[in-house]
Structures are given as C-alpha cells and as structure tokens.
Amino acid sequence: MVLRIHLIAYLRSMRLFLIGFMGSGKSTVGKLIARRKQLPFIDSDQWIEEQTGMSIPEIFELRGEAVFRDLERRFVLSVNGFEGIISCGGGLPCFNDLMSGLLDTGTVVFLEASPEVLAERLVHERIHRPLLSNAEEPSAAIASLLEKRLIFYRKAHYTVQTNGRTPENICDELEAWL
Numbered sequence: 544m545v546l547r548i549h550l551i552a553y554l555r556s557m558r559l560f561l562i563g564f565m566g567s568g569k570s571t572v573g574k575l576i577a578r579r580k581q582l583p584f585i586d587s588d589q590w591i592e593e594q595t596g597m598s599i600p601e602i603f604e605l606r607g608e609a610v611f612r613d614l615e616r617r618f619v620l621s622v623n624g625f626e627g628i629i630s631c632g633g634g635l636p637c638f639n640d641l642m643s644g645l646l647d648t649g650t651v652v653f654l655e656a657s658p659e660v661l662a663e664r665l666v667h668e669r670i671h672r673p674l675l676s677n678a679e680e681p682s683a684a685i686a687s688l689l690e691k692r693l694i695f696y697r698k699a700h701y702t703v704q705t706n707g708r709t710p711e712n713i714c715d716e717l718e719a720w721l
C-alpha cells in the first residue's frame with residue numbers, strides 16, 4: 544500500500560532522489576536511469592560546486608562542514624519543482640531534517656552496500672571525500688559513519704541492494720518499478 548501510494552506520487556512528480564553512503568553508486572546509477580528514461584539528472588555536489596565555484600574538499604577546508612550542510616539545504620529547496628533524477632551527497636539526508644523534505648517531495652531510493660564493499664570502492668577515491676581523507680583506519684571510519692546514518696537512509700521509500708551488482712543491473716530493478 545505504502546509502495547503504491549509513493550509510486551503514484553512519483554508518477555505525478557517524476558522526482559526521484561537517490562541516497563546512500565559515499566561510493567554507493569548514486570551518480571553512476573542516476574545518470575544511467577536518467578538516460579534510459581530520458582529525464583534530466585542533477586547531482587547535489589555538482590550543483591554546490593557550480594554555485595560556489597569551489598570543490599567539495601575546498602568548501603570543507605575553507606568554510607567548514609556546517610556551511611556545506613547549509614548549501615545542501617539550499618540545494619534541496621532549489622530542486623522543488625525539478626522533474627527528474629536527483630543524486631544526493633551521502634550526508635545530505637542526515638542533516639537539517641532534509642530526509643523529511645525528500646520524502647515529502649519525491650520518491651526516495653536508498654542504494655545500500657555493505658561497509659566492506661564501500662571500503663573497496665572508496666579505496667582510490669578517498670582523497671575527494673573530506674570526511675574520509677584523513678581517517679587513519681578508513682574501513683573502521685566507513686563502518687562507524689554508515690552505522691550512524693542508516694537510521695536516516697532506512698526511511699527511504701525503497702531500498703536497493705547493490706553489493707556485487709552492476710549499475711545496469713541496479714537500473715533494471717529501478718526501471719521495473721517506474
């Protein structure tokens with residue numbers, strides 16, 4: 544029933560939010576599904592970088608995390624009315640009550656992956672993620688942050704398991720619902 548109501552809401556708004564931890568594949572899957580469904584695609588980190596003219600690591604270093612979270616809040620306000628696929632930065636749903644805003648204005652899909660898989664995927668990309676770049680034990684840092692965030696991610700309308708799956712295969716599952 545809940546699923547049906549949200550599917551109806553989705554069809555009305557055509558606004559799909561992809562959420563999940565860093566490295567869960569939100570941007571890759573988002574771009575792919577957008578291409579398949581011929582819908583526009585937008586990424587919160589990219590929007591913030593364009594608005595500020597700074598990279599995400601620069602914003603964290605020069606302005607601090609609180610300013611970055613406020614930019615994410617402004618991003619969510621800015622997509623009110625946007626129709627398409629929206630990839631949200633990993634921490635976005637976990638601050639400023641933004642998860643409620645996502646749930647109320649679109650369909651929210653959580654791309655789930657185990658901490659072990661995330662650690663493998665992030666091993667070469669950590670440098671671009673300020674919250675992980677200085678961690679002495681990246682695997683432990685990922686596991687601990689993920690645990691704190693699951694309470695938010697699990698509120699999503701749908702959860703898709705991504706361990707061991709290709710973006711194409713994940714999109715097939717998503718497409719079957721849309």
Ligand code: S3P
Nearest residue numbers: 564565566588632633634672673
């Ligand atoms: C963050 C995730 C990053 C980016 C920033 C903070 C987080 O986005 O927004 O580094 O708090 O998890 P991705 O999830 O796209 O890597």
